Amino acid sequence: MAFAHKSLLGIAQLSTEDILTILSVAETFYEISERRIKKVPTLRGKTVVNLFMEPSTRTRASFEIAEKRLSADGINLSPSSSSTKKGETLLDTARNLQAMHPDILVMRHRAAGAPHFLDRHIQAAIINAGDGAHEHPTQALLDAFTIRRQGMPFGRLNVAIIGDIAHSRVARSNILCLTRLGANVRVCGPRTMLQPGLEALGATVCHRLDDALDGVDVAMALRVQLERFGGEALLPNAREYARQFGLNRKRLEHMKPDGLVMHPGPINRGVEMDPEVADGERSVILEQVTSGVAVRMALLYLMAGGSPDSVVKES
């Protein structure tokens, strides 16, 4: 039986069961990246187009590696080489790609909802690799996967998400994903970076970092866009941000003793967290990156029509 959705547009569309299915399939793909021969023929002959209309290194590399380890044929299209320069609409670009019969379109776009729009018009499965400030579902899924691999049950989990909540697709997808899995989610950041309606999403708002961290299992710091600092900006400066919201060894004492530190990367060291926290024994930040490849392999597999019940992964 195939996965219940044609495309992965956002966490909002997924049931708890959907999420657990993805995590479970990702588990079976995880060990492929640890093999000597890191490749299975699972998606041989499938065409995946990576359409990144916003710059990306990590997410694109993670998808590319996932595609190659599954033996899919990946094609990269990026904004600088795109027809959008010539004034073509996104829909025309997508229809043209569709006419080349890709199986999956992995896309990142600055406009919220762009993947949802395309999904109504093309046959290929779409995987949303980030749409504006809306969703970044593969990040939330790899975060959940990382937490679960640390042996933490979601039902009793307390998570603090810290930073520029209002402008973060990572925050939004994580709030949706973690609450759906039964976790309690607190959000914390400067008042200018906390939009109204966070409670309706299922999160508890904290204004002081120590309150947010109190007894949590996971502290997830978001990347701060440094260009938001200064002048008429949302924050006076990076130093003040670090003083109020940066994670340091002392502040981690508020968390549970075995609590995890996470960050979607890339880190501004000394802003969102001290280097000794980023590289410390509680940090699972690099484990998140490793998980990303496994989760994206699982999603590519499911979007290509693979059955969650009988994952074939022999080389």
Place this chain on the structure above:
Amino acid sequence: MAFAHKSLLGIAQLSTEDILTILSVAETFYEISERRIKKVPTLRGKTVVNLFMEPSTRTRASFEIAEKRLSADGINLSPSSSSTKKGETLLDTARNLQAMHPDILVMRHRAAGAPHFLDRHIQAAIINAGDGAHEHPTQALLDAFTIRRQGMPFGRLNVAIIGDIAHSRVARSNILCLTRLGANVRVCGPRTMLQPGLEALGATVCHRLDDALDGVDVAMALRVQLERFGGEALLPNAREYARQFGLNRKRLEHMKPDGLVMHPGPINRGVEMDPEVADGERSVILEQVTSGVAVRMALLYLMAGGSPDSVVKES
């Protein structure tokens, strides 16, 4: 027996039989892109260099997909990363590539004749993916392929090519290809966009769109370079262009009832044609894109030395 030409430089070099051979081989490759596993091992171990010295999304993506579906090893080199920045001549670039023993060089270059020049100096087969305002033979071949798949015999075909004929390599290659196949070709556009000598190429010149469309089987609109409008330019503005030369539902009534609308893309909607024409039941514009992959697979196959008589396409 191998194909009669080492390289595909332009339609001008091809006989009627050559063109029909290419279309026939493309037919056998067409269905591969409709399979569940869209890949055959035909060009395994062949190296194809995609040297695009002018920006391109569609044509490059089409070639890349064609290469991957044939299991060729494709390498992309584009102007931004090219040694031409360092002042190297095109010939030195090509000789250096040749020294890495590629089988095929797919190239786009702003200078007319660039592929012909290189072809005299390197061993690899060259496929011209557009040279200046000269030729774009793979586009003309995919257009002919699309027309033939619609069941239209070339011998009784009437085609109108509309737009900036003078600056269009698509127009030039299509005039050459369609007349060689026995079709009657009319060209139509602003006087500033019709160069002398079109009759010598085999085309009939029309100055009014309704005359050009009268009773034709195919209306092929060319992309207008919007930067050509305004000021000292060739045309007063896009609105005036659309009024005189844009395809709309009413004007299509001059065509044969089952006549086709074509465009090489990307479309300036509302300029070259109304959206209802672009997306209408007569439009085969997306079918052109699909055909492009099949035609390019055929050309890669033939340029790699494949026999037109015994295409191997089992996976």
Place this chain on the structure above:
Amino acid sequence: MAFAHKSLLGIAQLSTEDILTILSVAETFYEISERRIKKVPTLRGKTVVNLFMEPSTRTRASFEIAEKRLSADGINLSPSSSSTKKGETLLDTARNLQAMHPDILVMRHRAAGAPHFLDRHIQAAIINAGDGAHEHPTQALLDAFTIRRQGMPFGRLNVAIIGDIAHSRVARSNILCLTRLGANVRVCGPRTMLQPGLEALGATVCHRLDDALDGVDVAMALRVQLERFGGEALLPNAREYARQFGLNRKRLEHMKPDGLVMHPGPINRGVEMDPEVADGERSVILEQVTSGVAVRMALLYLMAGGSPDSVVKES
């Protein structure tokens, strides 16, 4: 038995035996690029990241082709698409890449020592594809390979390296490599381009080109950065450089009768050498390019853990 080094950081780290092993393995890979099917499954399932933080066409293309001919999975990351734009440190970039479990990281970086620094922090093997003005070991190895294929024994070899010695990683790696192999190396160039300490590296300094060329087996011209000419620059102009240090037919008479002309490319024709020299019968410049693919295949093979004693290269 595996190769003695985890990474290839520079010639400085290699013993004579190491160099001879690499050349010997390269010999076995050389003929793969001359086959009809230019591909072996040797590195199937291995992930290679090509991290080029300085622009490169040839070296990157050479590595990419080497990777594909070995069936490795190559991922390209270049500065324009890199997270370093977002202020991420090189170490964080590398740690993140490492978390995706690549087998080999091929890297070019403007900073001398960057690959050595990363090598201490990540598990993947690193191949230095050029670090600042420090080393370019794969170039030196392919140069040695080219010389040896011409049947010249290193022990009696006299080589003149000509040009901007001070700013050239190619010169530095070649001096180290050729002297380690037992050759005598002379360097020659404008006084502003000869740094102190060249004798300590093992080279003899000549100020007149005719002295440098006198009786040598190999004349290796370096690429001159044209931006170094004029104004406050190191050289008055290109014409004066060509007059004093450019290779021409007359000057080659100082060399041994069967002496070779080499250049790492791209050539400034008429500056470093006359076209008739670049394209003449003594030039092995394009043979260097061909050798590059073989040497890089050998290095990728060895860095992936392949045994120098039993190279498997059946398709």
